[in-house]
Amino acid sequence: MVAGRKPSLAPAGRAVLVTGASSGLGEACALRLERTGFRVFAGVRKEADGEALAGRSAHGRITPVRVDVTDRASIASAAQEIASLTAGRPLWGLVNNAGICVSAPLECVDPEQLRQQLDTNVVGQLAVAQAFLPDLRRSRGRIVNVTSGLGSVALPYLGAYAAAQFAKEALTDVLRRELRSQRIGVSVVQPGAIMTPIWSKVSAGGEAALAGVEESVAELYRVPFLRFLRQNEAGAAASGTRPGDFAAAVVKALTAARPRARYRVGDDARRAGVLARVLPDPVLDRYLRPLTD
Template identity: 60%
Template sequence: MSGWTVRGGRLPAQGAVVVTGASSGLGRECALELESRGFQVLAGVRRQEDGEKLLAESLHGRLRHVVVDITDEASVLACAELAEREHGGLRGLVNNAGICVPGPLECLDSDQFRHQLDVNVVGHLGVIRAHLPLLRRARGRIVNVTSGLGKAAVPFLGAYSTAQFAKEALSDALRRELAPQGVPVSIVAPGAILTPIWSKVSEAGERALDGVPAAVAEPYRTAFRAFMEGNAQGAAASRTTPEDFARAVARALTDGRPRTRYWVGADARRMGRLARLLPDTLLDRQFAGITASVRGPAERHPR
């Protein structure tokens, strides 16, 4: 399918790779791992100080950073222009940048919901469009990062799940459109991993409930807080590490025959199996405990 494809084995870890969302967490670990393996890495970060910190952690002199906001077209084009100027072509593009807008869907306004999609879906398509000429030139690969929630939508993470479903569909369509052009597209889907994102998600969740009238928020509050606490505990207890994620991305870039999807973590694999095998009614039962304490206004205020 690609000029890089070989029968079995691994391709050499060489050439240039762009990694978005490399300021912290999974993106940071991915950028450092790819550099350590031999790739030239252009790490997309949101702030100059994030890039300087990442550069200080670089051990091999093959990493540089670029400040990029994937929702800003001019910023994305500047990243692509830098990649072309420095490297000519790209061996890989890792679309890792993303946010999580938590909260019951009733409590999210249109701007919050739209922002979730702009960052996690629309922004990535813009990044892909800008860098595709460089990927074609070097017979490179696209790696899109989703999660287990791209196959099964969880209560209270409806906006995030919507974005992940959309990114899965985007990846499927791109894979089929770009296959004749020799640009493979793979998905890396991690489960819960302890990173700084969890504190941000908890804070955003509280803001979501506080931003709507009490009559709307209160039926959800107890169940939502328990859910967020359970999520944080699950991430803290997870045996899946950022290093596991980074290795999966490296495999997607170097496998002789790249898979369409790489699951990272037992919980992500389980979510994928449940979504594939269970009918909707049974899948609903799997998540029923999350919302068990939610009560409608009429039940809370009987006449």
């Protein structure tokens, strides 16, 4: 231990809920937290996904919990289940990871798609936090909200998703400030592009969005947008950032004696943070223009 630095918090005996744990980053996070020593409640929507994840548990400390973050009754049921399973020792950590990604030119985003994007990635995240704040207050625990580099810079064709990420960043800032006096630590983890199953869903959803509008509108965007989708997926496949890097950042946010406000994972996420701080809007617009030309 470095002289003068507070020791990290010990995971043993602490319980953490990870939402969106059925695949991708959430799955990697749940497995890493369990190996670190936490007891993990893995939030999933399908029972089969929970059973598969529990089967990969290294120490038998992963318990699947069915929860749909867009359904308040489901959230309340999950909170009751976790309270009964922790035998009076309140939940200590919450990792708000569940989310979807709507990718389409904003002119082609159906209002219902935007509502679903915001309901899942913003409203649902706050609803989960509200449900568990009484426990987190008693345990003086931690909240980790997962956003992305798009919470710093809004890219063309990812406007709906970026709107949700910007909003979640704002919610996190406010929660961190409001809950500080209650001894609840709140951090953001911002992963950049990481190859997970979400990318194939993004591409499929984007192509469907074009098919759902008038051809005269779709034609305006088709060439650059489909190129963007291909480049996006290829960039994620080529990324040197791995799900394990993301999971390690979540572990840091949960165990650091003094957690940082933000943990950026990957060169692209760190670059987005720098660009947002130093470039004037006209310069940033020119930097991103090749995406739409």
